[in-house]
């Protein structure tokens with residue numbers, strides 16, 4: 266790779282800078298800027314950055330057909346703003362309120378990351394009246410199914426076994442919280458571009474024998490169960 270020309274080469278400059286930055290913290294046992302954390306954070310981005318958006322696009326196609334949202338209205342907006350001769354871009358988004366609203370609805374109904382990311386306190390602290398002991402307390406954000414609402418759940422082990430659990434707060438957002446999803450902008454961009462590009466060129470129809478449903482499987486994300494659609498090129 267080092268000898269090939271191309272814009273990707275700037276990755277080597279960034280990598281050198283990153284190594285220099287991490288070396289600056291060598292020997293500092295209180296710092297989180299070390300190679301292991303860098304590797305884990307990079308892996309986090311790959312894991313969280315692929316499955317989530319792909320699942321949201323699958324929900325979009327499932328929901329459009331299942332709920333019978335007026336796909337024609339989305340396609341009319343695409344034809345008026347983007348047309349058929351060029352690819353969509355993010356500059357089109359503000360002129361496409363209907364498509365944007367449909368995508369918000371997809372994120373709400375799809376509820377792609379319902380269980381949030383578990384968190385631990387790095388030092389003893391207090392949060393909304395709960396004393397969170399270092400490392401032992403686990404907080405997790407849980408999105409309520411199918412609504413723009415999120416509860417934050419805390420689970421604190423107590424002396425003598427067991428755990429004290431409780432509700433911390435309720436907020437309303439698809440990418441919630443202060444420690445919000447760092448991929449939100451990327452996810453919204455990918456979702457918009459792929460969704461618009463797909464509906465610009467195809468109409469998706471469920472074959473008569475295939476019943477679409479809201480059934481899902483739950484792992485890292487909440488995925489629709491496999492379904493079949495026919496992609497009919499638009500004339």
Ligand code: HEM
Nearest residue numbers: 313314317318321377378381382406442444446447448452
């Ligand atoms: C439709 C797409 C996506 C949805 C619905 C989504 C949603 C979420 C949610 C609900 C959280 C938990 C926030 C919390 O616990 O308070 C989260 C965390 C996270 N997301 Fe996303 N996300 C999406 C796409 C992405 C993408 C594309 C990336 C990266 C490129 C990404 C990276 C992350 C990471 C690294 C975290 C953990 C943040 C932390 O530990 O503080 N996400 N996401």
